[in-house]
Amino acid sequence: MAKTPVLTPQAEDFPRWYQDLINKAELADNGPVRGTMVIRPYGYGLWERMQQEMDARIKDAGAQNAYFPLFIPQSYLTREAEHVEGFAPELAVVTHGGGKELEEPVVVRPTSETIINDYFSKWVQSYRDLPLLINQWANVVRWEMRPRVFLRTTEFLWQEGHTAHATYEDARDYAAYIHREVYADFMVNVLGIDVVLGRKTPRERFAGAINTLTLEGMMGDGKALQMGTSHELGTNFAKAFQTRYLTADGRQELVWQTSWGTSTRMVGGLIMSHGDDNGLRVPPRLAAVQVVVMAIKGEESVARVRELGDTLRAAGLRVHVDDRVDTPFGRRAVDWELKGVPVRIEIGPRDLEAGTAMLVRRIPGGKEAVPADALTALLPKVLDDDQALLLEQSRHRRESRTADVATVAEAAEAAVAGGWARIPWAVLGEEGEAKLAEQAVSVRCLVAEDGSVPDADDAPGTVALVARAY
Amino acid sequence: MAKTPVLTPQAEDFPRWYQDLINKAELADNGPVRGTMVIRPYGYGLWERMQQEMDARIKDAGAQNAYFPLFIPQSYLTREAEHVEGFAPELAVVTHGGGKELEEPVVVRPTSETIINDYFSKWVQSYRDLPLLINQWANVVRWEMRPRVFLRTTEFLWQEGHTAHATYEDARDYAAYIHREVYADFMVNVLGIDVVLGRKTPRERFAGAINTLTLEGMMGDGKALQMGTSHELGTNFAKAFQTRYLTADGRQELVWQTSWGTSTRMVGGLIMSHGDDNGLRVPPRLAAVQVVVMAIKGEESVARVRELGDTLRAAGLRVHVDDRVDTPFGRRAVDWELKGVPVRIEIGPRDLEAGTAMLVRRIPGGKEAVPADALTALLPKVLDDDQALLLEQSRHRRESRTADVATVAEAAEAAVAGGWARIPWAVLGEEGEAKLAEQAVSVRCLVAEDGSVPDADDAPGTVALVARAY
Missing domain, CATH: 3.30.110 (Translation Initiation Factor IF3)
Incomplete structure (x- = not known):
C-alpha cells in the first residue's frame, strides 16, 4: 500500500522490525524505570483476549483463582535452596515503607511458590482437601539486564498456577494436563502457533522443580521462544514449608506439587510468529476486532458502515466500525494493516451504488469486491480459513x-x-x-x-x- | 441452624463479627507482611464478578484498558506538590534491584496519575486525540498503619481510570458520568447498596484534585464506607507534566483531566452491608453461585441434583452442585449459609419420592417444600425479589x-x-x-x-x- 516501507523489513533487521512494529501499531512503550513497559490499549487488548481464553481453560481444568501478596518476606525465598539460588540475582527489594526502614526487607514477588506454600501448609489438613488447585493472575518482577518489550521485562503480567496433590502420579498427570489441554490447546488453536511440547533438560529446569515441561514456538527469524512452562515440584517446597496432609489411614505425608505459568511474553510470540513487513497479523479466534468496517468517504458511506456493523455483530462477529471519514483513508488503512485486524470491509460511494463492498484480507493478503449482502454468510468461512492458514504457515516454517x-x-x-x-x-x-x-x-x-x-x-x-x- | 453461633454476633462486637465472617467463610487471610492480604478463592470470586460487571460499564463509558508499570521513579511523585504531600507517608520504596543499589530509588505505585501523565504528554498531540479515556486494573501499595482486611490494606487491587479532555466542562461531565452511570449504577443495581452520591469537602479531597465525587455506603453498624471516588484533576497534573494539545485553531492548551477508582474495599462494603449473624448474603446479580443444589444423602439424590443442576444452568442460572454426600449435610449447609449463596435447593430421599425439593432462601430467610419441576419458573422471580430486598434493607437502614x-x-x-x-x-x-x-x-x-x-x-x-x- 505505502511506497516507502512503514517498518524496517524483517529480512534487513528482525529485532528492529519487532521494535518498529510495537511502536507503530501502538502496542507498548518502554517505561521510565529500565526494563519496565507500558502496555497500550491495543496491545493490552491482545492480552485481555489471551486472559479470557486461558482463564476459561484453567477453570475447566478445575483450578480456582485467588490472589496472594506482592510482597514476600526475604526469608521465605531462602527456604528452598535451589529456588533462592535461581532468583536471588533478579530480585527487587523494598527496604523502606511508610517513611521508615523496614525491620526485615521484603522482596517483590518474582514468582509465588514460597508465599503460596506458606498458606497451603495451613489450608491443607487431610486428603479430603486434595487436590488443591489454585491459579492467580498477577504482575511479577525479575530485574532484567537485557530487557526487550514483551519478551524480557523487569515487570510482566502472567498467570501462575499452584497445586497440591496426594501422590506423585496425580501431580505429574496434572502438570501434563495443563501443558497439553490448557497451554497447547490455547497456543495451537487460538494463537495459531505450532508449538513443540517437550521436557526441559536438568540445566534448563525451573529453580526448585524436579521436571519442567515446556512449549517452544519458532519465531519468524528461526529462533525459539519459550511460550509457557508447567513444572513438577515434587515435594521440594512441601519440605521447605512443611505442607503435609493426613492420609485416609492416618499418616502425615508431604504433598506433591505443580506450578505452571504463561505471561505477556506470549504477545511477543504472537508478533514474531505471525507478523510480516506490513505489521501484525492477529488470528481471528484471538482478535478482539475480527472485522473492521471502513467508510472510505461521504455521509452515506458512514450510515451504511454503521448499519453493516450492526448486521455483522448480530451474526456473532467481533466488529469495529471505522467511520472517521475526516482522517485520510490511506492512513487509516495502513493503521489497520499494522494492527493486523484479519478482515477489512471498505465501503465507498461507488460501492453504495453497486451494492458491493471491498473485502480485504490481512492474513493471506489480497482483496476482492463482493456483494455486500453476501458478507454475513461469507465472513465466518473466511475467518476460519485465515485461522487455519496461520497455523499452517507456522507449521511449515518449523518443519522447513x-x-x-x-x-x-x-x-x-x-x-x-x-x-x-x-x-x-x-x-x-x-x-x-x-x-x-x-x-x-x-x-x-x-x-x-x-x-x-x-x-x-x-x-x-x-x-x-x-x-x-x- | 447451629445452636452455638458460628460467628460473634454483630450486636456484641461488629469488628470481630467482620473478622470472624472473613475467616469462617474463607474469604481472606492476613498476609505475612503486615497489612497485606491473601484473597482466597471464594473472596476472589466476589472480586472477579465485581470486575466483570464494572469492566463492562467502564467499556460502555468509552474507556479502554491499558497497563502502566508498578515502579515509578521517586522524582515523578514530587512534581505535583499536593500529590506528593498526600502520598509520601504511605510509600513503599525499592532501593535495590538485580543485586545492586539503584541510582534512583523507585516507589511502588500508590496510584498512577504521575506515570500516566508522563505518557499522556507523549500520546496527546492535537484536539483529535481527545478525549483520551484509559482504565487499568492493577495492584497498588499504600503503607497502612492500622490495616483491616479488604478495608485498609497495604496492597489492594483496584481499577483506576485516567482521562484527558479538551475543556473543563468535558472533564467535569465525564467525572460525573463515571460517578453516576458506572459506579452508582453498579453499586445500587448489582451490589444492592443504597449509596449516597456527593461531593467531598476541600479537607477530604484527593491529593491533587480540584473536586472529588464520592459514593458513601452505610454499613451494618451505622458507620460510613467510602465505596469509590471520581476526581476532577483540573490542569494540575497537566501543568506538572506539560500535557498539552494543539487546538483546532492552532493554540497549545493544557488538557483537563479526571481520575477515578474503586477497589477490593468494595468486598468489605458488601460484607458489612448485607452480612448477618449467620454469615454473608450475596446479592443474586453479583453472585458467582446463585443457586446451590445440594444432595442430602444417597446415590439417587446425587444423580438427581446433577440432573437438576444441568436443567437450572440451561435456564440461565449460575448453579453449583454440592454432591459431597460423604461430608455431613449440616456442615455443608452451614458453610453455604456462611458464604451467603442466595438460594439452596436441598434434595433428599423423601423429596425423590414426593417429587419435591426444599427451597431455602438465605436473604429473607425461611424454607419451603416446592414441586421440583416448578423450580425453573420459580427461581428467577425469587432471585429478583431477593436482589430488591437487599437494596430495600440498605435503604431502610440508611433512612432510619x-x-x-x-x-x-x-x-x-x-x-x-x-x-x-x-x-x-x-x-x-x-x-x-x-x-x-x-x-x-x-x-x-x-x-x-x-x-x-x-x-x-x-x-x-x-x-x-x-x-x-x-
Missing part, C-alpha cells in the same frame, strides 16, 4: 527450518544459521549442551521420537531440540 | 439511622452513637468539620437539598452528611 543432525558441531551450525536442529540426546548429552551454550545455543527441550513428551531425561530414543532463543 | 440536626454538637452525638447526621454546610463549615475530626467524625460528603450532587462547595442549601467512617 528444522534439520536432523548427527553431531554437536552440526547442531550449533544449524542454530547459529537461524533454524532448529534435532539431535539424539544420547549423542549430545550434558557435555554437548554445555558446549552449545558457548555459542548461545541451548537445548529448548527433549522430545520422544514419535513427537510425544518423554517420561524421563534418559528415555531411550529421546531427541534434543536445539536452537537460539529469545 | 440518618438524623437531621441543627448543631455541630448534635451532629457529633449522632455519629458517635452509630448513625449519620445531616447538617447544613453553612452551619457546619470548615471550622465545625475540624471540630468533628477531634471525635473521629468526618464529613462524608456534601449533597444538595434535593439529593443531587452540588456543583460547588458553597452552593446554596448544601447539606453535609456526617459520620464515623471505615
